[in-house]
Amino acid sequence: MVPNRAVASRASFPSRLLTTWLVAGFLLSLVVMASLLYGAGPVSPGDAFAALLGNGPDNAHFVVSELRGPRTMIGLVTGLALGLAGALLQSMTRNPLAEPGLLGVSAGSGFAVALAILFGASNATLTTFVAQLGALAGCALVIAATRVQGLGNDPVRLILAGATLSGLLLALTSMLMLMDQRAADEIRFWITGSIAGKPLTLLSSTLPAIAVGLLIIAMVARPLAAMALGEKAAVGLGHHPGRIRFLITLSVALLVGSATALAGPLIFVGLVVPFIARAFAGPDIRKTLWLCLPIGPAVVLGADVLSRLIAAPSELPLGVVTALIGAPVLLAIVRAGRMPSL
Template sequence: MNAPLTAQANPRNVVASRSLLLPLVAAGLFLLLVVIGSLIYGAGPVTPREALAALAGTGSDEAWFVIRELRLPRTLIGLATGLALGIAGALLQAMTRNPLAEPGLLGVSAGAGFAVAIAILFGASTATLTTLIAQVGALAGCSLVIAATRVQGLGNDPVRLVLAGATLSGLLLALTSMLMLMDQRAADEIRFWITGSIAGKSLATFQATLPSLIIALTLVVVVARPLAAMALGERAAVGLGHHPGRIRFLITVTVALLVGAATALAGPLIFVGLVVPFIARAFSGPDIRKTLWLCLPIGPAVVLAADVASRLMAAPAEMPLGVVTALIGAPVLLAIVRAGRMPSL
């Protein structure tokens, strides 16, 4: 009796794997294109043809210097930022069972940004210290999100939860503005950083966040399966041997590590954690494990594509990355809110 059942189950698994493979390959190819675009396009004097020649080893020293010292670190930081925010958004949405949950909308990024602003005010300058402070702030913001989802009626209403998160974000942004009035030097640095940008960052900044990203991705592997079980309900998850409270705690820590690292790298970018899981779920369905797999290439691709656009839209100047991500994400948010029904999670 078992053999026919097994034989019937295998084709379904093969079909499911193939259905995920095609969007994964497509997202990977798009990511490759935007990585190349990030290396060859810029607002500076080096043209795409000169950049391609430098990558081929036949270009000028000036072009190779621009790629090696400016565009390559920027590309790596864009990859890390998109990866962190995309996965953090998917985890938040699955944990709260809310398709509008996003680090930038719920105050997690604002908490990290406020903590970094305090650190800058007190003279923090090293990348490691900024990363640690951002993660502490993100942890506080994420904890408030978890508390909000436990409030009667709030966690089950996507719009009310986002309004609560927007209130928290507004409060933290107001406090950040107050900090900017205390020190002109810090104000200039905070003002540039808070708009969101990955320009002018060094490889040292990227390397300082790598330990946090590695730990966070390890935790993602740990929580993915229990989180998928929690989608069936907490009683079902407990019946399968999982502990929902422990899983929520691990997700909180994971999101704090991811958002803190991304905020230290690029500033408080909004809507990335909303757009990336939204695109991934369009191909993967509600299964969080498939969604997380697709977020791996889609998150970096979205951030790098937005960054390339920020270089070209206002050349020879550059538009802040945070402005471009807002231009991309705002229509997606409106589309979700105006939909006849929320996507099931």
């Protein structure tokens, strides 16, 4: 009887995962609707809804189609990229606290973009490429840190090392702002994190890189799950850990670089999204990645909606709201006294 119950439990798990995915997708649809209907401006939710149906005043049409629509699309892509990147980093380092913003990956990308802005870069494709190079350098430093004896195996110490790197890069970014007042205003607005007022041309310049990142994830998901059993076990199953780490690093750089180019450095998104996904999917990275697809965009768009409403008629920077959401999650994980098994 016990084996039969175990088999039934295993058989029911995919259905539970599918149910969770559908619920997350439904919540995401609600957040998307809220993003289109609510804002800090004078357009009411009723007028915005009428504009979605083809009616309503002209200013509501403009706000929904030219401002909130592109903002919502950019938020969807940003949340997707950061959620998947966080799950990949945590699985690769076997550290549930690993997150692009905490480990310096986003800071490396942000510093690279600030440097490009200082030298007058305005082309969206160039900015995206520079952001990805900065993220790649940040990923390389993360991998190097995990190889340091006693550091990679201690999640809290690894986060402290990442915070040190992030602080250094932030200080360097501040120095760049002192060098050029014209660039300083643009850099200051950008590093706070925001998806407001971003053109769709910027989104189109990041989509090819994100598509490549998603393709790499599809390639490494199964080998990455095997690596959770240990590198020797993965080699025994015919996988190559070094090659897998390289592909993951490339995918994280593409995803984080694209997200940073779109919204600036947003911290904690890559921590919160996999944490929620693992709570329902368990330690299997493949199931976690599937759940990150709807949860990531929902977290970013939900935070963006809050940023519009908390201080209306003004708006809080999106990066501030994601920090307010993510900091308690980080403290909860650390204070729990145990780390989830990865």
